[in-house]
Amino acid sequence: MKIGVIGGGAWGTALAQVAAADGAPVLLWAREAEVVAGINDARENRLFLAGVPLSPAVRATGDLADLAGLDALLVVAPAQHVGAVLRETPAGAALVLCAKGIEAGSGRLVSEVAADAHPGAALAVLSGPTFAHEVAQGLPTAVTLAVEDEALGARLAERLARPGFRPYRSTDVIGAEVGGAVKNVLAIACGVVDGAGLGQNARAALIARGFAEMTRFGLAKGARPETLAGLAGLGDLVLTCSSTSSRNFSLGRGLGEGQSPAALLADRRTVAEGAFTAPVLAETARAMSVEMPIVDAVCALLDGSADVGTVIERLLARPLRAEI
Numbered sequence: 459m460k461i462g463v464i465g466g467g468a469w470g471t472a473l474a475q476v477a478a479a480d481g482a483p484v485l486l487w488a489r490e491a492e493v494v495a496g497i498n499d500a501r502e503n504r505l506f507l508a509g510v511p512l513s514p515a516v517r518a519t520g521d522l523a524d525l526a527g528l529d530a531l532l533v534v535a536p537a538q539h540v541g542a543v544l545r546e547t548p549a550g551a552a553l554v555l556c557a558k559g560i561e562a563g564s565g566r567l568v569s570e571v572a573a574d575a576h577p578g579a580a581l582a583v584l585s586g587p588t589f590a591h592e593v594a595q596g597l598p599t600a601v602t603l604a605v606e607d608e609a610l611g612a613r614l615a616e617r618l619a620r621p622g623f624r625p626y627r628s629t630d631v632i633g634a635e636v637g638g639a640v641k642n643v644l645a646i647a648c649g650v651v652d653g654a655g656l657g658q659n660a661r662a663a664l665i666a667r668g669f670a671e672m673t674r675f676g677l678a679k680g681a682r683p684e685t686l687a688g689l690a691g692l693g694d695l696v697l698t699c700s701s702t703s704s705r706n707f708s709l710g711r712g713l714g715e716g717q718s719p720a721a722l723l724a725d726r727r728t729v730a731e732g733a734f735t736a737p738v739l740a741e742t743a744r745a746m747s748v749e750m751p752i753v754d755a756v757c758a759l760l761d762g763s764a765d766v767g768t769v770i771e772r773l774l775a776r777p778l779r780a781e782i
């Protein structure tokens with residue numbers, strides 16, 4: 459199975475390294491000419507994954523047309539750019555969607571964006587607790603690989619599996635996507651708790667109640683509860699809600715410390731997907747009558763309509779209710 463990767467950020471580069479670990483050639487498309495040159499000439503992506511020596515089997519290109527004729531493309535552009543990039547990508551390959559987010563404006567999951575850009579393409583979702591720098595170092599990692607076509611799922615899992623990289627197969631594409639998209643917003647909330655010094659009890663409560671929000675939203679979208687309780691949902695939520703290695707958690711921590719959202723988001727080279735997904739997630743949830751108070755609180759902080767003290771007061775003043 460010939461593999462290509464769309465996106466030369468930290469995660470696209472780490473996944474290319476995984477796919478090339480057995481020496482099979484992997485072609486990676488990167489948007490930045492310096493990333494293409496760095497990978498091809500110095501075997502390093504200094505912009506997004508500095509310090510990781512890349513396999514000589516990973517080759518980079520700045521031309522999406524070069525991806526024609528490959529069997530599977532790992533789509534690792536940020537969620538807001540997947541549509542634009544796929545529209546320029548030659549069709550014909552299975553698409554393995556690795557971005558975590560919901561498209562602003564349309565409210566579409568990445569699989570819906572991909573189906574629109576490449577009608578009839580086989581679609582898979584790869585998601586889970588996966589900090590790129592750990593995967594690139596070969597540290598043990600497990601992911602959900604969700605594909606409706608079970609035979610394709612088995613072939614993809616076989617192709618991507620390594621001793622330290624274990625794909626667990628699923629057929630619940632929507633569940634895998636919802637988990638990854640929602641946990642980014644909740645990771646911002648956990649960062650706020652940390653930055654505002656609200657304590658470990660509050661963080662644990664937020665993870666549990668955030669998971670309840672993820673589950674309500676996921677079930678309304680047609681996800682299966684066991685997917686949300688697995689690697690792509692709860693697993694990734696726990697990872698990103700407890701580490702400053704998460705860009706979303708770090709963004710939230712800045713907000714919790716009282717820094718302005720505009721300053722925190724200005725001039726970012728790396729992506730904090732939750733900041734883009736939060737408003738469209740809140741809007742979609744409202745339209746489906748799904749209550750997501752923590753997501754609403756993150757939106758209020760990001761758009762500057764409330765400060766940390768106010769959103770905490772609002773959350774704590776909600777009516778007492780049954781846990782489930």
Ligand SMILES: NC(=O)C1=CN([C@@H]2O[C@H](COP(=O)(O)OP(=O)(O)OC[C@H]3O[C@@H](n4cnc5c(N)ncnc54)[C@H](O)[C@@H]3O)[C@@H](O)[C@H]2O)C=CC1
Binds near residue numbers: 728
């Ligand atoms: N970094 C990580 O540990 C993980 C990231 N992800 C997901 O992977 C996706 C990509 O994230 P990273 O690789 O971390 O990115 P990154 O933050 O390392 O780099 C930013 C990426 O955005 C791209 N970009 C910026 N503007 C663009 C545009 N207009 N069109 C197309 N691409 C553009 C850049 O070329 C670069 O590849 C995100 O959805 C993220 O949530 C998923 C799992 C782990």
Ligand SMILES: O=C(CO)COP(=O)(O)O
Binds near residue numbers: 586587588590704705
């Ligand atoms: O998705 C991730 C780990 O699974 C990366 O999280 P951040 O985007 O918050 O850094």
